[in-house]
Amino acid sequence: MPLTDEQQAIVDSPADLLKVKAFAGTGKTFTLVEYAQARPKEPMLYLAFNRSIRREAERKFPKNVTCLTSHAPAYRSIGIAYKDKLVEDSRPREWVEALRLDQVVSIDESYLLAHQALQCLKNWLSSDREALDERSIVPLRSGTSPFADSRVVATANDGWKRMVDHTDPALGMTHDGYLKLYQLSKPVWPYHRVLFDEAQDANPVTTDLVLRQHARKVFVGDPHQQIYGFRGADDALEKLDAEETLYLSGSWRFGPHVAGIANVLLARFKGETVRVKGLGGADEIASVDREQPHTVLCRGNASVFAAAVAQMDAHPHFVGGIEGYRLDRLLSAHDLRVGAPVRDPYLASFRDWREFADIAQATDDREALSLMRICERYQDGLPGLVGAVRRNASPTPQDAGIILSTGHKAKGADSGEGDH
Template identity: 40%
Template sequence: MTWKNTAEQNAIIEWKGTHLVVNAFAGTGKTTTLVSYAEANPESRMLYLAYNRAVRDEAERRFPYNVECKTSHQLAWARFGKHFRDRLTASLRITDVARKLNTRHWPLARLALSGLNMFLCSADPEPGLIHLPSEDDRHGLDAGKILGAIQILWYEMSRTDSVFPVTHDTYLKMFQLSQPDLSKRWDTILFDEAQDANPVTSAFVLNQPCRVILFGDRYQQIYRFRGADNALNARQLAQADRLWLTASFRFGPEVARVANILLERAGEEKRVAGNGGQDAVVSDLPAGAEHITVLSRTVSGVIGSALTASLMEKKVFWVGGIEGYKTEELEDLYWFSADMPEKMQSPRLSRDYRDFDEYCSIAKATQDVEMNQAIRLLDDFFPLPQKLAIMRRQVVSHEKEAQVTVSTAHRSKGLEWSVVMLSEDFTDITDPLLSQEERQDETNLLYVAVTRARKTLVLNELMRWLSEAGEGDDENDAVMPDDTGEISGTE
């Protein structure tokens, strides 16, 4: 069977210009289109800029010879990173900061470290007041004193003759500030996942004199809490050409209908078309499914799903590896609740909370989703240490050996499965107390989770209610009833 490009794909492949922004809905053949564009322009020297190493490795297998695939850190390493090899660390410790500042004032050290990280992730040329935490979070410390501390740390980091530790973000920042001219090596830059771009990377990419094509889906922007910026809307692109990919080959019309409900709530007028064949959206897990993937909003939700599956003697695959979900912290919470600190692996809980009652009070007062989920797991899977031991025995390292895959929605981005089930821990996007930014972020995360399904999507209660509410104009004003059937947040 010969693959035939859509009219939308052909418009991109045949495009001639200097700046192009492609908004690509989930599963719309973004990478296939990029590869076709590269093949249609064999004389062009292209750089494909990937957001992580795994994506880069996959791209290297797919792109033709005229495309080099790199991450932004890989670009920066050749020019700056290699000179700091002996000082590299994954992240700065607060003790490193306090020692360099010659202070035992831990709030100052913490605020300086936070501000430094904000600066390193920004597009700004030097540390400034804009990188400081809000006034409420400064513990009464003078802004000038905090900024001075940040400037000292940056000076020490950027010196080649210093012994102060350097992070990977340090040499990337130095690369951006050097105003590199990538056009000396490449005439076209393919900037993937631009909706969640690091502002540092966006800054040097968008200032290139060569052709730049940005691909992304604004509704898959889910890392704003890390400082990610939507480069698709950058001011430098005001005059850029804009094209769309709206036909999804991942799923069919049923999953597309659910995705479109979320797109409408997000204010999008365009709709994704489900061209991936027959699919189904159901409320209950279909009998006889050989493999299912359960996606959760929280880490605690993932652990709960894994516990449930493991206690049913199912083999479980954890996306990213079980070690990334810090199950030992949940076990520590159990021993903390039992007032047995000697069995805890870390003193963090004892240091941060007077006792378990205070932990529960803070969880309730702040409505912290992770904390409340963790408390619920202690009740649902008592005694937890024994249940966690069973769970760990059911872990498999290869997904093909698993009957159940578990992941957070964040980690699921870029992946897909035949059968996807949504956990009940996703944030209620109809909650009137959410800020506009929070509502957008949580809607995006639901959209990412929903669009991981190829053949069957099992809805949670929230998505069932939104689906039944329909796609009418009044839907965006609707509020989901609480457990009593009452409408929450209204008079």
């Protein structure tokens, strides 16, 4: 397949720091592969946003390119030392107990303090800053905090010290935690060039890791497709002061009519001045045939479960695997609600459903609030529905009548017809 003029300009670019703004469907991965093939003797690192994108990249890139996720080098260098205390996330209750916050303030205030300290810590972990201080304070979404900023920061630092201690099991180390430790260690990578894909969703800690390298760098992404702001992504691509900025604006995903509509929307709502070109042939208006296999994208796990219940006879396939949608935690939440023995360690730490609900509301815990909504919606029928969803789920998309995913899990995946 011959290169377009835009793609050829990227392949030929001599820039030490190149920024590529690539609209949807414009062949950015194909262009990066061509960029790498044009320099076969130079060792390169391709940084992928997640494992599914990395696996796909490994099948496409030449042998001089190493394909990794941004967390992979951090885990190999630092994270592996925490394998015995590695956790997916930290919870306010764990901090209350580990730091004994309920002994210095009331029980309700202790959870609020733990919540604010955790938000402060998470903000810092995703930043490029070295010091954990007041700059990382996250204001409450509603109400005013009863705690001084200095109190919140001190608590955040106390918790961080416990997380970093290999011998302290009370507070586990998170993936973002060892990534921060890796960034602070200022590592030097043995590559001549770094290809940073999906750069619009990079947070400052990852961007700093790349910018510190002495290698030449190519940042590629689409600012209009940023979906990880809640993880600290701060529009890194737009902020990047690059030596050269190039565009991929010709999309094979749609034709000129869809491109025209897209240009109106992008100009009006995003201020985009570069026009996307539809190269995908004639457009046609069609509707999703719900009797045929199709994909449904949902906002969160609760919506995925509701869609699975409604479409059980279609043998849904769950993108990334059904276990990634935490059905076990749904069952544990139901058990907590009805006073039965609870298997999930985090949910089992609550005395009862009322305490769980009170703390979820006080700390604005979105996952906990989502669990509450599911339990209240399905009541005593929840265990049976979870079992039925599991029995009817298809392990492969080819055998499924419907494919379910959140927007975030679907990133990097391909599908046919879609719904939302």
